Amino acid sequence: MIAARPRVRVHVVAIDDEHRMLLDRRPGTQTWALPWGYLGVGEDPSRMARSLVHDTGAAPTMPRVQSVESAIEHGDHFLDVTLHCSAERIWKPTTGGRSSNALWWSLDEISSLELSPRARSALVNAWAVLWPQV
Template identity: 65%
Template sequence: MNAARPRVRVHIVAIDDDHRMLLDRRPKSLTWSLPWAYLRMGEDPCRAARTLVHDTGATPSMARVHGVESAVEHGDHYLDLVYRCSAERVWKSSPVTSSALWWSLDEITSMELVSRAKSALVTTWPQVWPNI
């Protein structure tokens, strides 16, 4: 195991004003996950989380901490910061192209999700889809 400081990953649970959730497809496994990025030295994690939403062309609200996890994967230590925000669908072009897409609950229920995305869906469900 790498004894250096853990690498920090920032994930976002983003729900737009049509109650769609932002998910990104992992290229190797073809499963769906929360959009994420490595935190760079000196970077604000809240800003990094909002950027993941902004890169889709949506306007994100202020991101709030949703959860913090520690993980060891393939001998490396990671600290995962999970944020949550809403997004307004005032689509603007973005110079960055994102592979993340917005999905409705009906679409999500038939998708293969990684465990972090499943967990986020379960904890977010009562607030976003209270009548289902």
């Protein structure tokens, strides 16, 4: 049965100052995906996206909405909000919050990774901005 209100998942497409993309490994798989989290009641999606990037030791810019999609998975309704931001990697450890398993990847490195469909789509949409010379 589909719930009356969808759960909201916030994904972030983060690109650092060296044109690397932030990806997070899905638990129990070899697939790399965009960093994401469930949005709680009263939480700000932009704040969550910034936090996902900040947890890696980077200083994110203000995110902007890239896409909003509705999905039904295993009978549950989800609203997927994907935000895009730039980030300066400052390499300072973060205090508090959750630690991140996400890593920054170059184009050459990404080409050898198994990506989730959402990460592949984000890569295609950001291609011209990330690597205009390719």
